Amino acid sequence: MRKILYIHPDESIAYLIDRMENTEENTIYIAADRNPALFIDAVNIKLLRREAVALGKNIVIASLDRNVLDAAKNASMDSLEISVEELEAEEEHAAAPVSVIEDAPAEDEPEEINVRVMRRDAHAPTVFRKTIAPEASRVTLTERNMLRGEEIEPHSGIAFSWKFITLSFIAAGVAAGAGFYALSPRLSVVIVPKKETVRFDFQAVADSKLSAIDVGKARIPGQSIQTEKTAEGEFTASSKNNQETKAEGELTVYNEFSSNSQTLVKSTRFTAKDGNVFRLKNGVVVPGATIKDGKVVSPGMVTAAIIADQAGAAHNIGPSDFTIPGFAGTPKFTGFRAKSSKPMTGGGTGGSFAATADDLEKAKAALSEKLAAQTQEYINANIGKGLVVLAGARTQGTPDFSADTPDAGGKFKARLKAAYEVFAFSESDVAALAEDHLVRRLLDTQKTVPGTRVVSYADETMNSGKTALSFTVKVNELAAGAVKQEQIQAQLAGKGEDEIKRILRENEAVESAEVTFWPFWISLAPDNPKRITVTVQGM
Numbered sequence: 454m455r456k457i458l459y460i461h462p463d464e465s466i467a468y469l470i471d472r473m474e475n476t477e478e479n480t481i482y483i484a485a486d487r488n489p490a491l492f493i494d495a496v497n498i499k500l501l502r503r504e505a506v507a508l509g510k511n512i513v514i515a516s517l518d519r520n521v522l523d524a525a526k527n528a529s530m531d532s533l534e535i536s537v538e539e540l541e542a543e544e545e546h547a548a549a550p551v552s553v554i555e556d557a558p559a560e561d562e563p564e565e566i567n568v569r570v571m572r573r574d575a576h577a578p579t580v581f582r583k584t585i586a587p588e589a590s591r592v593t594l595t596e597r598n599m600l601r602g603e604e605i606e607p608h609s610g611i612a613f614s615w616k617f618i619t620l621s622f623i624a625a626g627v628a629a630g631a632g633f634y635a636l637s638p639r640l641s642v643v644i645v646p647k648k649e650t651v652r653f654d655f656q657a658v659a660d661s662k663l664s665a666i667d668v669g670k671a672r673i674p675g676q677s678i679q680t681e682k683t684a685e686g687e688f689t690a691s692s693k694n695n696q697e698t699k700a701e702g703e704l705t706v707y708n709e710f711s712s713n714s715q716t717l718v719k720s721t722r723f724t725a726k727d728g729n730v731f732r733l734k735n736g737v738v739v740p741g742a743t744i745k746d747g748k749v750v751s752p753g754m755v756t757a758a759i760i761a762d763q764a765g766a767a768h769n770i771g772p773s774d775f776t777i778p779g780f781a782g783t784p785k786f787t788g789f790r791a792k793s794s795k796p797m798t799g800g801g802t803g804g805s806f807a808a809t810a811d812d813l814e815k816a817k818a819a820l821s822e823k824l825a826a827q828t829q830e831y832i833n834a835n836i837g838k839g840l841v842v843l844a845g846a847r848t849q850g851t852p853d854f855s856a857d858t859p860d861a862g863g864k865f866k867a868r869l870k871a872a873y874e875v876f877a878f879s880e881s882d883v884a885a886l887a888e889d890h891l892v893r894r895l896l897d898t899q900k901t902v903p904g905t906r907v908v909s910y911a912d913e914t915m916n917s918g919k920t921a922l923s924f925t926v927k928v929n930e931l932a933a934g935a936v937k938q939e940q941i942q943a944q945l946a947g948k949g950e951d952e953i954k955r956i957l958r959e960n961e962a963v964e965s966a967e968v969t970f971w972p973f974w975i976s977l978a979p980d981n982p983k984r985i986t987v988t989v990q991g992m
Contacts, residue, residue, distance in 0.1 A: 456481050457515075457540060460488045461973065466497040470504045479509070484537045485516040492521045498528040505530075515540050638979040640945065641969040642987045646934035646962055648902070653928055655890050659878035660921040666882050668889050673882035675922055676840075680831055683870040684823040688816040690806040690859040697764035700800030701734075702793055704775055708753035710788025712741040723759060723775040723791055730762040731775070731797070739789070761800055766861075768800040798858045806863035808856060813867070817854050820869035824852075828873050839880050845913035846876040846922050876915065876922045883908065887928045898935055898961045905931035934962025936989045942982035949977050 456478035460469065469491070473481060485492050492498055492514060505512040514525040514532040525532035533540075659675030666673045704723065708715055717739060720732045740753030761768035775791035799805075808816075832842050850872035859865040887908065891901065906928065913924040944956050950968075957966045970976070978985060 457484060458482070459484045459537075460486075460491065462488050464488055464491065466491060466494075466500055470501065473501075473504065473510060473512075474508055476510075480511045480513070481505075482513045482515050482533070482540060484540065485514055485521050486518060486537060489516065489518045489521045492516070493524050495524065495527070498524050498530065502528050502530050638975045638977070638984065639971040640978045640985045641971070642941065642945065642957075642985065643967045643969075643990060644936050644941075644957075644987065645964045645966070645990050646936050647964040648931055648933045651891065651894055651901075651928075651930050651932045653890055653894060655886065655926055655928075656923065657883065657886055657926050658921055658923045659876065659882075661876075662920060666885060668886060671886055673878055673886070675876055675878045677874055677876055677919065678836065679872065679874045680828070680835075681870070681872045682824055682827045682831065683868060684820040684827060685866065685868045686816065686820055686823065687864055687866050688808075688812065688819070688856075690808040690863045690865055691812050692807045692809045693863070694801070694805045694807055698799055698801045698805055699761040699764045700731075700766075700768035700770070700797040701758070701760045702731075702795060702797035703756055703758055704731075704791045704793040705754055705756050706737065706739050706789065706791045708739040708742050708789060709749050710742065710785050712744050714741045714753065715739045715785075715789065717757075717777075722762070722778050724778050725770060725773040725775055727770060727773065729768050729770055730778075731759040731768070732762055734758040734760050759797075761797065764800065765802050766800045769796065769798055771796045801861075805861070806859040806865075808859055808865055813854075813856055816856060816867040817852075817869060820854070820867060821852070824869055824871055828875075832875060836875075836877055840877040841880050841883070841910070842875050842877045843910050843913045843922070843924060845924075846915060848874040848876075848915065848919060850874075874919065876919070878922070880908075883926055887926065891928070891930065895932060896961075899932045900935040902931040902933050934960075934964065936960075936962050936987070938987040938989065939982070941987050942985045945978045945985055946982045947978060947980045953978060 456476050458469070458472060458476070458481055460483065469483075492501075501512065512530060514521060514530055515535050515537070516522055516525075516532070517534060517536055522532045522534055655671060657671045657673065659673050661675045661677055663672060663674040706717065715738070717733060717737050719734070719736045721736075723731045723733070725731065735758065737755050737757045739755050742752045743750045772793050772795060775793070776786065777789050777791070780786040780789060828847070836842055852869050852871040854867065854869050856867040857865050884906075887906070895901070907930070909927045911925045911927060913922055915922050941956075941960070945953055948956065953968055957963050957968075970978075
């Protein structure tokens with residue numbers, strides 16, 4: 454088997470040899486790039502090679518630093534030009550992967566949780582042993598200088614004053630205290646909680662007769678809103694008439710002559726002020742006038758359809774007064790008169806257009822879409838914020854459709870008017886119902902992730918009286934493990950690496966965890982829970 458040793462920036466060659474001696478694996482890869490100066494020193498590299506041979510270890514220096522690789526080559530040591538990340542990837546590929554969560558764990562086997570243990574100076578999962586090298590294996594300053602070919606002169610000794618000694622002890626104490634605090638054990642735990650999507654449906658009713666929510670019966674207040682909209686547009690007629698056509702319209706005939714009724718036969722002529730002649734399409738009877746004291750109090754009147762005597766657009770006249778030329782030369786000529794309030798239309802000399810039934814249906818369909826869009830705009834602009842209006846909660850009255858006669862270019866205008874009634878309810882009321890259902894579905898070790906709820910609606914149905922709306926609520930929401938940070942701090946305090954792994958793996962709220970020791974040489978969590986930091990990711 455092989456082992457990767459990660460080098461601390463301040464590590465000495467003596468400490469590295471100590472760690473190497475206490476490593477069980479025979480092949481050791483040394484990740485040198487965090488302290489390349491340690492290996493560039495020729496004395497250090499010779500000592501490392503000598504100790505490796507004595508211990509029967511196969512040492513490989515892994516580095517991207519050309520100076521380090523050259524120093525290893527000069528010392529006849531194996532080297533590998535590779536980054537720490539690449540080395541780790543090879544190691545992970547060679548080793549069996551650790552399962553994060555089994556897709557289908559056996560009933561008699563616990564679910565495996567990935568707990569990654571790291572040291573602050575490391576880039577990958579590893580376990581450092583806390584050992585003390587035997588005195589014989591330590592490299593002394595004398596030995597180091599002898600390898601350099603230097604002689605060590607005995608120290609002659611210097612006389613120090615008591616004041617200097619006292620100040621030195623105080624400074625050393627302060628430095629020791631600061632170092633103790635800085636190197637006091639700390640543990641960092643980063644937890645990824647278990648997550649799953651909770652899905653459920655429930656039935657609800659919005660009732661306009663309710664003033665408050667009834668969670669137990671899943672009934673909430675509703676409200677009805679009414680509006681009337683008109684859509685108008687211009688369309689093109691597809692039928693062109695090649696025959697000449699006569700203008701048509703209506704007029705009202707007034708009897709101010711006597712109290713006796715007057716019969717006017719079909720084709721009776723009426724002359725407009727501009728001289729155009731029209732004829733009755735059907736015979737009519739004009740009622741007699743109301744006369745009191747020999748005076749006409751109110752004339753008798755009747756509305757009749759007329760058609761131009763001749764074809765042509767010239768008869769498409771506006772509102773006009775009419776006389777009856779058949780009464781000319783008699784008192785009835787002034788006693789009977791007629792008047793139109795709308796234009797005469799449809800007259801043409803050939804090539805006139807007409808809207809077919811299909812043209813009108815297409816116009817009606819287009820206006821229906823336009824009307825629906827206008828209604829939605831009205832709802833968006835006028836329905837209060839936080840209210841919901843479902844598509845099935847809109848009731849449309851009988852639409853009123855009308856269309857004009859096409860003009861000379863075949864264009865005609867059409868209108869569609871309809872009354873709408875929409876039924877709305879509060880989104881927050883539905884949220885309260887959803888929360889009630891969700892609480893009953895969550896485990897004690899779960900809590901919802903804020904901002905992940907998605908609500909949709911289906912199967913909405915209005916009752917016959919249009920006072921209540923029933924519908925289905927569909928809810929999707931993400932639930933995560935409820936990680937109790939203070940409890941975990943207390944559980945991990947004073948525990949070793951294996952015990953920490955066991956505790957985290959047994960926690961049903963934990964998906965995976967990464968544990969980092971500081972300083973890198975410790976193997977026990979601090980006894981004080983306050984020196985254990987527990988961070989929950991994604992919450």
